[in-house]
Amino acid sequence: MTNIIDPIAEIDEARVADQDVVIGKSRIIFRRFMRNRTAVAGLFIFLALFLFSIFGGFLTSWDKDTIDPLNIGMPPSPDHLLGTTQAGIDLLALIVDGTRTSILIGLIVGGLSVLISAVYGCTMAFFGGKVDATMLFILEALIMMPAILVVAVATSGGGGLKDLPSWLLLVVVLLFFSWMGTARLVRSLSMSLMQRDYVKAAKYMGVPSRRIVWRHLVPNIGSLLVLDFTRGITGAILAEVAFSFIGIGIKVPDVSLGVLIGQATGQVSSFPWMFWVPLTVMFLLTGSLAMMNDGLRDAFDPSSSSIGRAKTKTAKKVNK
């Protein structure tokens, strides 16, 4: 496949692209994404939060396990940029840690669930018949299962999973319940791809089915998977926040945004910074992903109208 892409050919490719009509697909997607201001802003916010969650610890000399007995439940001050909790722990240190946990859960669950759904969905569509029916039944059964109960049981030590850290446990459980919708989507998409002429052509050439799936189906559902990745991250973060909020998700000593929000709800009026800061970070996180998702959809969807305008402002005036 790649053996023929020698440097000369690549230069040739670039020359053609510069000339006029021919533009590489990745470049079109990139350009379309960049044209969507909101999406670019979203990307920057997300990257900033990501860096903050890794290097944010350097902004404060405190860590999340140290109690400052002189500052208990204090509002933001030069010592503690975001204030302290009623236990005297620096809120900035907690937020950095919580954001990291949330992003970690989001990325792992988002990424792995896309992978699982792609494999599961393609397998269903490819084999069809009885295999398809059985796998579809399992999938439907999982959709019916009450996720919240399973999470509650698993994280409170049921099923002998006590030794795992609570965030990893939550990742496993969230993963278990997050892939079904996409798998169904992938299944129907691959089924329609199987009807395409180029798949038929490969079949009539006698190419083995397994190779058809790998070479023709998987690459062509790629754009859906990219979209679903960002959507999956948002979903996982929100689920983590929700579960932790009601007290069945992340357990102390682990910290996450959901835990912080949950702990602070009781004292919104007395310690407002403890509630609003983690909430804002969560909104920035999910909001930036949602903004990016819109831009990605525009970039991948060939029928979207994100090709800019031909009408100039002056032309508009003449017409009016």
Add this chain to the structure above:
Amino acid sequence: MSTNITPAERLRDAGLYAPGDAVLSVRDLNVRFNSENGVVHAVRGVDFDLMPGKTLGIVGESGSGKSVTSMAIMGLLPETADITGSVRFKGKELLGLSDKAMCKHRGNDIAMVFQDPLSSLTPVYTVGTQIIEALTVHNPTMSKQAKEARAVDLLRMVGIPSPKDRLKAFPHEFSGGMRQRVMIAIAIANDPRVLIADEPTTALDVTIQAQVLEVLHTAQEETGAAVVMITHDLGVVAGMADDIMVMYAGKPVETGTVEDIYYNPRMPYTLGLLGAVPRVDTATKQSLVPIEGTPPNLALPVTGCSFAARCPLVSDACLHGEPELFPVPGVAVPGVEGQALGHKAACIKANELSNDADAHRIFHAPPKPVSKFDGVARVERDKVLELKDVRKHFPLLKGALIKRRIGTVKAVDGLSFDIREGECVSIVGESGCGKTTTLLEIMEFHPDQVGEVIIGGVSNKVATDHKTKMAMRKEMQMVFQDPTGALDPRFTVYEVLAEPLENLGMPKAAIKKRIMELMKLVGLQPDHVNRFPNQFSGGQRQRIGIARALAVNPKLVVLDEPVSALDVSVQAGVINLLDKLRAELGLSYLMVAHDLSVVRHISDRVAVMYLGKIVETGDVDDVFDNPRHPYTRALLSAIPVPDPNLERTRERIILQGDLPSPLDAPKGCNFATRCPVFAALPAAKQEKCLTLEPPLASEKEGAQDFACFFPDGELDADMLVVHA
């Protein structure tokens, strides 16, 4: 009108409207779109006047800006487009009107018929509701009864049987042709003065196309509307239009009356287009006129003549400045009664092209290739494919939980034919006649089929192991209709062509060598192998598809509508290539096509199918020159010919109705329900058609086989139409 006047003067002239003047004047219309490659100048200065009651045909290939022009007139282009110039309806400027103001004109003064009848009607409302909606919008005071009566009238006018009951029917209960009739009914509901038809018959079968063109003709007569007919098919407009405007690269390149354009073309592009269309009514076995190259990229400014890059007569002068539309000397003065457009051509060499210019000579059409099999008698050649009594019946089921069989669709019903070395056999017929199912039965051969498919001497009954199957597959490859859909968008050309070879286990070096051979064989540049399919034009993609089919050196290539998705000028090049390959490589073709002109040009033998059965088969010239089965006669008469005089005088058989539903399939002859001969027969003879199935047999040795009891019977007068 002289061409030297400035745009400002042209704009002013169009503003002065008097009765009897053009109903629609378009002046200096320019449309620009934004695209990934920058601003595309899609329409570049279109001028025309549409006289009341006249028909203007706008002819051009895809991307020539003909549809964009019509959308600009209707005010239907997206907000992002930049439109300048002037469009005046009875002297009133339409450009720049708000959407709301435009709604007063749309559907009332100017109405439109779209290309795809399947998607232009809302599926959730009845046909009646949709017609009445069109009436209500522009006539809010009309009473409910009056609107209903008018809707029934309209449906009757466009030839829908029992219109009163059909008013309550939903779009899915109508066939494609019927839906297009409903669209025409909606378009003429408010007696528009201008009717714009954008490729109204492109999505339809030839027999239905003939019906719909007839309806458009009636609609124009009834309402007296002026019609703008947009099409890529030079045949369709030949019989209908009064004036023609040929568009190329967003600009009109030749305008004039039909006779001017068809008999006296002065622009090389028009000349090439006319030569690129095969004719269904003549047996000339000459190559088609290929127009090499592709239209210019309109994102870049056009400096010379837009056609210069493809023109065989090009000289240095053509590259300096784009030529305006010059009046062609020696022709009637422009502005004479009944002539909206004088004959004008945008070519500095218009005068050098005389009346008897030969497109074949000018465009260097290649000589007709000769195959080594041409001299060998047909019976002495080997059979590459043989079908024996192949049947494919689909059960028609009803019920949700317990499925009941309520009927059988006989998609293919006892098909037998063979293909010899070096010949091209075509299957023709309307959609739904079983052409595609036949191809699928051949391509997806397996031992459990009903009937026998013998490929290269090996029967499907013995194809039980992988090795035999692979050997049979290698004998036979397929080229698909849609060149874009047939190539994986994520594969480079190299990967596309390597796939069948890798599958055979060829070593890498040999694959590389073979691919270079293939690229040269189909006329592509070998250094383009690293490009992706979307970097090629439609014609080049089809060439890649052909190259892939030829990669494993098959004996038989199955062609499923190989050129129907291509533009006329490109189509000629691909047909010539197929002709050449057949001669050089000794290939056999099995082709399915709905375009009978292409079939006549390329095939040696033809089989006409109707409802899963072959009704007539034989040598292409026998069948086309002397059709015996009434269905073949109807099919051939439905093809419009690019010759205005012939088109206006010839007799046409307009078949009534559509293909019968498989649920009430006729008992005797399948075709009896629509047969023009049957309708004219006395009742005693009709009995025979209704009870017995006519066998497929020939009348005398060597002539074609056909399945009809009364091949030379009188035709029913109601189904014959002549335009005076």
